[in-house]
Amino acid sequence: MLKPAVQPGFSLVELLVSTALGAALLLLSTTLYLSSKASFRLSDEKLRLQQDGSHAMGLMERNLRQAGFGNLVSAGMPAITDFIQADGRPAQGLRGCAHGFATPLGSGKKDFSCGSGPGTAAFEVAYRTDDYVDSASGAGVDCNSYKVDPMAVPDDHPAYRLSPQVRIALNRFFVASSPDSSVNTLYCHGNGNNSAQPLLNNVEQLQLMYGVAAAGDATPGQLLDASQVAALSEDQQANWKRVVSVRLCLQIRGEQMVGAAPQHYLDCDGAARVAGDRSLRQVFMRTVTLRNQAAASLAPPPAP
Template sequence: MKRMKFSRGSASVQLSRGFTLIELMIALVLGLVILAAGMAVYVSSSRSSQVSQMETQLNEDGILALNLIQQQIKQAGYSSQVIPSNGATVMGNYAGLAVRGCDNGFADASLAFDSLSCNSSGGNGSAIAIRYEATADNTVPTSTGLPTNCIGNGINAVTASQAAPAPAPPPGNYALADNRYLVSISSNQPALSCRGAEGSGAVGGLEPLLANVERMQILYGVASRPSRELAAAYDAMRHQIVSYLDATSIDALPTTGVFPDETLDRWGRVLSVRVCLVMRSEQPVRDAPDGGFTYKDCNNADATATDGYLRRTYTTTVLLRNRLIVQ
């Protein structure tokens, strides 16, 4: 038997060979680099989209919150007006304080207006009490036609008229809106909340109105002397804002003697209210940067939030138009 011999010169046989270990490792590293770059682009794009959606929601919430508090402050001090024979502008019913505030919240927001006192520290920023004559036109009335407070409960007309001198015929009882606005936090969910008096002297429970309001800071534009709605002519000392003060500074003002009641004398100088709201996103941002998110606080200073939530501040200044003389 003859043995077959294969000549390498005439008929070469090409054998397939695989990657070496080094080539395989290089390919694997390159694949991981490309995958990591793709993931980084995806995460960045996803985060940007989420942040954009949250910023839009923050703007909507902030505008709604400002509109609500603006609407209430504009009504502060409102009263039906009559012009008696002596020519003076007289508040036909309510002639008391329009607003009263605290920098660190009320010690007990359920107390009567004249018994309200302030916390010395803590709280979630400022709180403000707003009073005005409530009617079916400046509130959302109940099904029976009663004017309502900030949480929608009816207010009975049990408050006696404060008009002096009393017009003829003298007005009867009226409904007095007495609403207290503050920020409350429950289960890590902040909200602008309110307690409203119901006309019988009782103050209702605290009810959230708008979510994601984390803090409220209020300054008050004050005149040199208290406003006098009973004055017959304009007085620059009573109707020109000379400074913006916080509630603590107003409580420390020297009295002028215009009103015997010191609280009325001091808070009767308030002609405008500047409100700053710190809004917080409803949920934290996924994969938030380690350095957190920077925003401007109510003092226009840079602040950094490291808990993953977005924050923005929204500010408005509202004139107390019912504290001005009607010519």
């Protein structure tokens, strides 16, 4: 009788080699997966910071460019527009605070006078907006897309011939933390419904430096912070009309810890910084020309 054939098995050495190869392949696959996942999270965080920061910068830039805008009524020197206060006097298009507003949030009465510090910068812009209302295009609304109510034009003002009413948007941008959160958030307070809406979280710095021209000139001769602009003279409206450009800087921090190594960057002051907490930082900087302010600054200085 024939004996059945003996099936050869794996030797101990072969089994150890195959196990080692399998473990190496598994380790390699896991490493590649984790590396790809970390790279994706890093890229996603960079993209989110870029998009969120660009949106906030774009909104602030658009508001600054509109500061002081009004429809021309008379082309004299100075020119007369329908950008006016309730009593018919010319309105103020720009105002800044080096250390933020006093109490811009809270359930009590809000105070938008300048705070004594410490705190990040804040600013206020006003301009004549459109008479028709369309939140999609931004016509007739504030920075939060709420309708701006019309204001009566005094019947003895030259702008009354254009329209008996005007809409003046007044938007205030500032960084603060809400009472129930420690996160620094960029807000805009609009006069459409007199409320503040958050625009961007994790803001570490908002800085504005103002290019100031001499009276009768439209070229900035000095770069000042808000406190220095306010100290130019006792006439605050005249001081801020001399501002013809703004250097705007925004620094934000990512929400996730995705950095594999400390990040080196320059802050809004141009100082070299190292972030070792694995959270990404992004710094945005723009210089905005205030066309309406530049035109106003060309008016002759008041007589002594």
